[in-house]
Structure formats: structure tokens, C-alpha cells
Amino acid sequence: MNATTDLPLWFDPTRCFIGGEWVLPNGQETLPLENPSTGETIAHIARGGADDIDHAVSAARAALNGEWGRMPAAERGRILTRIGQKVVERVDDLARLEALDVGKPLKQARADALALARYMEFYGGAADKIMGETIPYRHGYTVYTLREPHGVTGHIVPWNYPMQIIGRSIGGALCMGNAAVLKPAEEACLTAIAFAAIAQEAGLPKGALNVVPGLGEEAGAALAAHPGVNHLSFTGSVGVGMLIQQAAAKNVVPVTLELGGKSPQLVFEDADIDRALPFLVNAGIQNAGQTCSAASRILVQRKIHDELLARMAERYRALEVGPAMADLDLGPLVSARQQEIVSGFLANLGGARIVAQGQIVENAPAGGHYLAPTLLADVSPDNQLARDEIFGPVQVVIPFDTEEEAVAIANGTDYGLVAGIWTADGARQMRLAKAIRSGQVFINNYGAGGGVELPFGGTGRSGHGREKGLEALYGFSVLKTVAAWHG
Ligand code: NAD
Numbered sequence: 001m002n003a004t005t006d007l008p009l010w011f012d013p014t015r016c017f018i019g020g021e022w023v024l025p026n027g028q029e030t031l032p033l034e035n036p037s038t039g040e041t042i043a044h045i046a047r048g049g050a051d052d053i054d055h056a057v058s059a060a061r062a063a064l065n066g067e068w069g070r071m072p073a074a075e076r077g078r079i080l081t082r083i084g085q086k087v088v089e090r091v092d093d094l095a096r097l098e099a100l101d102v103g104k105p106l107k108q109a110r111a112d113a114l115a116l117a118r119y120m121e122f123y124g125g126a127a128d129k130i131m132g133e134t135i136p137y138r139h140g141y142t143v144y145t146l147r148e149p150h151g152v153t154g155h156i157v158p159w160n161y162p163m164q165i166i167g168r169s170i171g172g173a174l175c176m177g178n179a180a181v182l183k184p185a186e187e188a189c190l191t192a193i194a195f196a197a198i199a200q201e202a203g204l205p206k207g208a209l210n211v212v213p214g215l216g217e218e219a220g221a222a223l224a225a226h227p228g229v230n231h232l233s234f235t236g237s238v239g240v241g242m243l244i245q246q247a248a249a250k251n252v253v254p255v256t257l258e259l260g261g262k263s264p265q266l267v268f269e270d271a272d273i274d275r276a277l278p279f280l281v282n283a284g285i286q287n288a289g290q291t292c293s294a295a296s297r298i299l300v301q302r303k304i305h306d307e308l309l310a311r312m313a314e315r316y317r318a319l320e321v322g323p324a325m326a327d328l329d330l331g332p333l334v335s336a337r338q339q340e341i342v343s344g345f346l347a348n349l350g351g352a353r354i355v356a357q358g359q360i361v362e363n364a365p366a367g368g369h370y371l372a373p374t375l376l377a378d379v380s381p382d383n384q385l386a387r388d389e390i391f392g393p394v395q396v397v398i399p400f401d402t403e404e405e406a407v408a409i410a411n412g413t414d415y416g417l418v419a420g421i422w423t424a425d426g427a428r429q430m431r432l433a434k435a436i437r438s439g440q441v442f443i444n445n446y447g448a449g450g451g452v453e454l455p456f457g458g459t460g461r462s463g464h465g466r467e468k469g470l471e472a473l474y475g476f477s478v479l480k481t482v483a484a485w486h487g
Contacts, residue, residue: 008093017196019059020206026051036103037323039367048214050222056210060179063207077127084120099324119167123175149177151230159185172472256465261417271422289393319358339369342392416459420446
């Protein structure tokens with residue numbers, strides 16, 4: 001027994017959760033799960049396929065026609081709230097699973113588990129508060145709208161924040177009375193399966209949530225293409241997002257795409273640098289930079305460029321990278337493949353200069369996928385390091401002279417997910433919040449502590465549709481207009 005690698009498995013990860021039953025995948029095959037901190041296999045998960053997805057979609061449909069579909073909204077809300085409470089009771093186990101599976105430092109994994117609980121609390125409370133309206137119409141008519149569930153919703157999620165993304169996506173869908181089929185990522189999905197076990201314990205009716213682990217091109221593609229699915233929610237890369245949208249088009253179903261980003265933070269010479277510094281660095285290195293909303297570009301007004309760069313560099317040099325369970329500033333990257341991708345970017349600096357790097361601790365296991373966080377300067381805005389999503393702990397610092405130039409650089413990528421503005425000038429804050437093309441803009445902060453309540457989503461190649469907050473509930477439901485003539 002090794003206290004740093006033991007998994008708290010109170011469920012069988014080699015099974016799918018379908019129609020309230022724990023079933024082996026039809027092909028009876030499993031996939032290995034790696035601990036990115038050591039390179040060791042820590043568990044096996046089900047390799048679900050098209051048959052299992054078909055089974056799950058049927059189970060979801062049966063739930064809509066059964067107890068779940070008839071359940072009053074208030075009761076749905078109570079169940080979601082209860083799931084949240086059970087997540088809190090299991091917070092240590094969930095944090096440990098996520099840390100060992102994803103490679104993220106334990107305290108961060110714990111914060112993710114608490115965010116999952118908070119999503120359940122938020123959407124539990126909202127379930128009976130989303131209403132239609134009455135519409136003044138012609139004499140003799142009464143017209144009103146109903147907000148109804150889509151039906152069966154398909155959810156395909158990535159490995160970087162499994163608990164948070166399940167919380168926002170499944171939480172919103174169940175809140176509105178949909179029945180969900182979840183395909184978690186093959187790299188890290190223990191907490192997705194654990195979540196199903198918790199939902200079952202909390203009394204979620206059978207079939208309301210179904211979880212089919214497996215490969216993207218097998219279970220994922222089957223879910224995206226399934227004609228019995230009425231809405232798709234996808235979080236992941238731009239390339240796969242395009243495939244999902246094509247699959248959705250063939251069945252003419254709506255799709256929410258939460259894709260990548262190259263988010264900027266703009267720092268003006270009048271900014272409170274002491275307050276900004278931890279936000280600037282943390283937004284680049286959190287989860288080893290494997291965050292869709294990572295602030296991978298820091299745009300800084302030239303007058304304070306050298307000072308800010310020096311202060312960021314000082315912080316970078318103090319950053320420690322090591323195994324997730326050592327709970328340092330950064331853990332490893334999720335896989336050898338991810339490590340290769342990020343290293344590839346760093347092998348192609350194209351004139352950029354490495355200003356500072358953090359340290360990988362000496363006793364970090366040789367099989368782990370560690371990479372020192374890296375701060376870059378002298379990066380021209382057209383360098384791929386300044387344009388492409390790296391999805392690793394790499395930040396570029398780019399100088400600007402005027403507000404117009406800052407906006408042009410900020411808007412100069414194909415993405416538009418999140419932006420930060422650091423300035424004391426209130427009028428500039430308002431101008432920039434409008435001028436920057438982005439789904440979220442933070443003024444004198446970044447990320448606002450996760451913000452379960454705050455609608456989130458992209459523009460451009462960052463995707464479309466909104467999750468989180470109440471806004472998500474309009475996406476997870478469909479409006480029906482009822483016009484009654486009574487004379
Ligand atoms: P990915 O697109 O490779 O995988 C995401 C999910 O899609 C996984 O479950 C995978 O199994 C599945 N998938 C893969 N191929 C598929 C196919 N052909 N058909 C159906 N499903 C398929 O993404 P990733 O590398 O796991 O995640 C990283 C990306 O996700 C980054 O670009 C990141 O920015 C993005 N992301 C976005 C958000 C957001 O909210 N905007 C949040 C987290 C991550």
C-alpha cells in the first residue's frame with residue numbers, strides 16, 4: 001500500500017452506468033488509466049462503444065417517459081442539492097481521484113470538487129425558478145410560453161477539469177429535466193464515474209444520468225451521431241468541436257461548443273501591479289496551463305513592461321513542479337503526448353526569449369510528464385507562440401504603446417474566450433470591455449474565483465453557446481409558444 005498513490009475506489013470503474021445499473025461494456029474491453037505524476041497505470045476503465053451509447057440513449061429516453069420525466073421541478077432540484085451535499089461528504093476521495101488521474105495538485109483538485117458541489121447547489125436551487133411568460137396578443141387569445149427540456153442530452157467532456165465541467169454541463173441539463181448521456185475523456189475520467197455513483201446514492205432516478213467511458217472516436221463519435229440525442233454539449237478542442245458540429249448538423253440538433261482559447265490580460269501603466277501580479281501568473285500556470293481560459297498572453301504598456309516582466313520572472317523562478325500529491329504550484333502535464341506538444345512549441349521559439357522558468361523538484365518520478373513553467377518575452381504578435389493555444393504552462397509577454405494597439409493585439413487571434421483588463425481608468429475599463437471580442441471580460445481581476453453563477457463561453461474559434469449561471473438553462477431547454485383562442 002502506498003499512501004501517495006492509493007485510489008479510493010468505492011465503485012467499479014470498468015463498468016458503464018446505464019439505466020441505473022453498473023454494466024460491463026458490450027465489448028467487455030477496458031482501457032488503462034495513467035497517473036501522470038508517475039507514468040504508472042492506476043486503474044482500468046470501460047471501453048464503451050456504439051452499442052453502449054445506444055443502450056444509454058434508450059435508457060435516457062425511458063427515464064424521460066418515466067419517473068424522471070414526471071418529477072416536479074422542485075423535486076428535481078432537491079435531488080441535485082442532495083448530490084451536491086454528497087459530493088461535499090466525499091470531497092477528500094474526489095480530490096484524491098482527480099489529483100491522481102489528472103495530475104493536478106491536491107488543493108486544486110479539492111477546489112474542483114467543491115466547485116462541482118456548488119454547481120449542484122446552484123442548479124438545484126434554480127430548478128423551479130425558470131419560467132415562461134405570457135404574451136399580450138390579439139383580443140380573444142391567451143398566449144404563453146413553456147420552457148421544456150430538449151429530451152436526451154449528450155455531453156462530451158475533456159480531461160483537464162472533469163469535475164467542474166461535469167458540474168456545469170450535467171448540472172444545467174438535469175436542472176431543466178433533460179436525461180443525460182455523458183462520455184468522459186479517456187485520459188482522466190474516474191471522477192465522472194464516481195459522480196454517477198454519488199448521483200445514484202442521492203436518489204437520482206434511473207436513466208436520468210448515464211455514463212459511458214471510452215475513446216473519443218468510438219463512444220464519443222457514436223454519441224455525437226446518435227439520432228436519439230436531442231442536444232449536444234461538447235467541451236474540448238477546436239478540431240473535435242468541428243466534428244461534433246457536423247454530426248449535430250446531420251441530425252439537426254442544437255450544439256454548445258466550449259472550445260479553446262488564447263486569452264489576454266491587458267496591463268496599463270496606471271494598474272495596481274501588486275494586486276495584478278498573482279492573477280497574471282496564476283492564470284497562466286493553473287492546472288499546468290491546461291486550462292481553456294488560461295491567460296497565456298500578457299499585454300503590457302511599454303512604460304511598465306520591463307518592471308512587470310522582472311516581477312513576473314521572480315515569481316516564475318519560485319514556482320515548483322512535482323507530483324500531484326506533493327501539492328506544489330504545478331503538477332505534471334496529463335500525458336506524454338501533451339508534454340510532447342508543449343515541448344514542441346518551446347523548441348520553436350522563432351525569436352522569442354525565455355525570461356524565466358520554474359523548477360521541477362529533484363525527487364519528481366522519472367515516468368511523470370513534468371515541464372517547467374516558462375515565461376517568454378520578445379514574442380511578436382504573429383509568432384505561433386502568441387497565436388496558438390499551447391495548453392501548457394507557457395506565458396508570453398507582449399508590449400504595447402496605445403489602447404488601440406492593445407485592443408488590436410488582444411483581438412488578433414482566432415479565439416475569444418476570456419480577457420482581463422488592468423487599469424484604474426474607469427472610462428477605459430468600459431471602452432475596453434466593449435472593444436474586446438471575448439465571452440467574458442474581467443476588470444481588475446481574472447477568473448473571479450471560478451464563478452459558477454457567471455455565464456461562460458466563447459466567440460470565434462472558442463465556440464458558441466453559454467454554460468454556467470442561469471444563462472445555461474436557456475440553452476438546456478427549448479421554448480414552446482402556446483396560443484389559445486377563447487373568444
Ligand atoms: P479533445 O477534443 O481531444 O477531447 C475532448 C473530448 O472529446 C474527450 O472526451 C474525447 O474523448 C472526445 N473526442 C475526441 N475525439 C472525438 C470524436 N471524433 N468524436 C467525439 N468525441 C471525441 O480535447 P482535449 O485535448 O481532451 O481537451 C483540450 C481542449 O479542450 C483544449 O483545446 C481546451 O481549450 C478545451 N477546453 C475548453 C473548455 C471550455 O470551456 N471552453 C474547457 C476545457 C477544455
